[in-house]
Amino acid sequence: MDTEAIKRFGYEHGASIVGVADVEALVNKKVQIDYSVLPEAKSVISIAAAHSSTALDCGNIQLMQSDTIFTYRTADSVAMHMARYLEKNGYKALAVPAFIPIDMSPGKDGMIGLVDHKAIGAEAGVGAFGESGLLVTLEFGPRVRLSSVLTSLELEPTPPLADECCTHCLKCVDSCPSKALSGGGKIDKKKCGGEIFKYGLRGWMRFWKDAAGANKEELDALIRSRNFKELWQNFMTGNYYYCWKCQSACPLGRA
Ligand code: B12
Secondary structure (H helix, E strand, O other): OOHHHHHHHHHHOOOOEEEEEEHHHHHHOOOOEOHHHOOOOOEEEEEEEEOOHHHHHOOOHHHHHHHHHHHHHHHHHHHHHHHHHHHHOOOOEEEEOOOOOOOOOOOOOOOOOOEOHHHHHHHOOOOEEOOOOOEEEOOOEOOEEEEEEEEOOOOOOOOOOOOOOOOOOOHHHHHOOOOOEEEOOEEOHHHHHHHHOOOOHHHHHHHHHHHHOOOHHHHHHHHOOHHHHHHHHHHHHOOOOOOOHHHHOOOOOOO
């Protein structure tokens, strides 16, 4: 089984871009990967699933969330199918989630993935880092969700892109509603999280803090509030993002 077969398998299962990075190169570049889950890993396959740019442009939060759910599912589904395909052919393989579940233990707190999907994607030539700090692809700009497969199979790597994709127009930086971006990949995570997670874990914590000291009428108002209903819906769908501006502002690879 070679890199071409792996790429073909990925495309047949819904991937938009597939690349391969060599573990030795990733270690040399100090890319964040927890190898304890597969110490015999030789290659890491990077999978990108593309968003619909029309959906991310439409301004409707529910449609953007729905597109994000589909895109994450696709990235995860390709990785899961690929891991099983590799196992069937006699190799160890682990699909790493694109999104959640993620380690919530102190120090990680849901902010450090088992692997850094962006840096793997850059090493595998799927795209290159942009001013937004996102992995920018030629085909879809930064409007991709990434997953990765660790495998014991030694594969020919697909090299990093020779040129950067980002044109440094800084539309991503200018579009950020919380002023979390300052260019050069720098991000104020607190400011960004305040916008994208307002009805995620932060909203859930706010609810409990407010509920703790509330009397019956206040509690009644709290559970009828928008915050509570948005939280409920987000628990049902599994997606709690409320901003995609740095992805949609990018002029690259638009439909
Ligand atoms: C925690 C997290 C966040 C946090 C913190 C983000 C951050 N930059 O640290 C918050 C909540 C702020 C966040 C926001 C968003 N996120 Co987020 N997030 C993650 C998550 C779950 C873990 C990141 C992680 O482990 N980082 C580990 C540390 C080591 O890496 P880092 O600090 O991100 O950056 C390192 C390298 O990437 C590298 N690097 C970064 N920039 C540059 C630039 C250059 C030039 C170079 C050489 C290197 C370099 O150096 C850094 C230090 O080692 C990943 C999924 C995953 N497992 O990778 C998604 C992920 C990064 N998020 C993603 C997305 C799309 C978003 C949002 C658009 C929200 C949304 N609506 O979906 C915003 C974008 C904000 C932005 N412009 O960066 C996508 C990115 C896809 C892409 N095209 O790049 C990911 C990969 C999820 C996925 N599976 O697709 N996210």
